[in-house]
Amino acid sequence: MTLFRIKTINAIAPEGLELLGDEYSVDPEDNNPHGIVVRSSQVDVDDYPELLALARAGAGVNNITVDKATEKGICIFNTPGANANAVVDLVFPMIGIWLRNIYQGISFCKSLADVPPDEVSGEVESRKAAFRGVEIAGKTLGVVGLGQIGVRLANGGIQRFMKVYGFDPFPSLDNIHKLFSEVTVTRAMRDTLSQADIVSLHLPVNEKTRGMVDADFIAKMKPGAILVNYARGPIVNEEAVLAALDSGHLEAFISDFPTPAVIAHPKTLTTPHLGASTTESEGNCSRMAVGELSAYLHYGNITHSVNFPNIESIPESTVQTRLIVINKDVPGMIAFVTKVLGNHGVNIVSFKNESNGTVGYNIIDIESTLDQSIVTELEANEDVIRTRRIILT
């Protein structure tokens, strides 16, 4: 029997979707789903009246109306780290392609297709000097954003015999502990920018970071440095970057977010948002997104939400009803919920609460059924955003 309808948007790897059992329907055409799994397409949660949760199979959630989702009690997940390796695995080769003139070298070889066979090797040896490059080893890498990707990139730089500096204004201890000791973490961004031959961006786009890489940012970089953007296009002020390429202050701009002006500039290399596009990463993201979504739909448990607090509770076998109360994070809500339930003689087996400063989330286990009238009474409180009754069998 179908309990939950899931809509997929974009190509979601089957490895994850296959984990969903018979209680789920999965349909890209579903227009009224309980859950959505999406990659980079835009999603406005207003379009889905019964939506309970959405899982972004990936890192960035700038394509989702997260604030509206919070107001409506819709939980938004992402999959931290699941595609981080894929990004790092592309950024280093792209730097190498620029530094070693590989793109031009490959084009040159292609141009030899019609040269008589006995002349090819002579052409190669006489003209290869034009493609001489420089090495990654010994260069200084500056990583802006030491999250899942930034930490792996910084460590990868050390493994490639680079000097590595990194900056993050809100570093998570988990990530910082994974950094190799050789990486220098600077307290100010300018101290990373001023040291680096190559600056790589690995931070989310949001109202604070949109346009962050402007003329001032670039002026703090070393003359002749290379800028790499595998984070998001709008973090970079394109006009400022193009001007710096023209003046020579930047040697090159390598980006996953092509625009006509960037593609047209001779000092750029672009890829079509390919950072996470590997078989491994797509499988990881799909499995993780589906796991998060199904734990939420079935039990109301939360891991890796970007707008709700993390919370997990395993129900006792005697529990019949799990009541979820999502409320604004204001004082007195636990007392309110327990009072309403107590007034109706409802015996609570377990009450778990977590909050994140915006949303309070309560998992209340009950050994009986729960009348709709009691739920209605809870919902009448203007600080209650949403409730769910999950029937456990």
Ligand SMILES: NC(=O)C1=CN([C@@H]2O[C@H](COP(=O)(O)OP(=O)(O)OC[C@H]3O[C@@H](n4cnc5c(N)ncnc54)[C@H](O)[C@@H]3O)[C@@H](O)[C@H]2O)C=CC1
């Ligand atoms: N090109 C692609 O296909 C992909 C792009 N991305 C992009 O990369 C971003 C980072 O991904 P993850 O490392 O997985 O995320 P993450 O959340 O683990 O790390 C992001 C880090 O950026 C830091 N940060 C926030 N504001 C900052 C600022 N103003 N300056 C410096 N650091 C700042 C945060 O404190 C955090 O440590 C994503 O938000 C997404 O936009 C992620 C995956 C694939």
Ligand SMILES: O=C(O)C(=O)COP(=O)(O)O
């Ligand atoms: O995870 C991210 O933030 C990405 O940018 C990856 O996007 P994608 O899932 O490849 O469309």
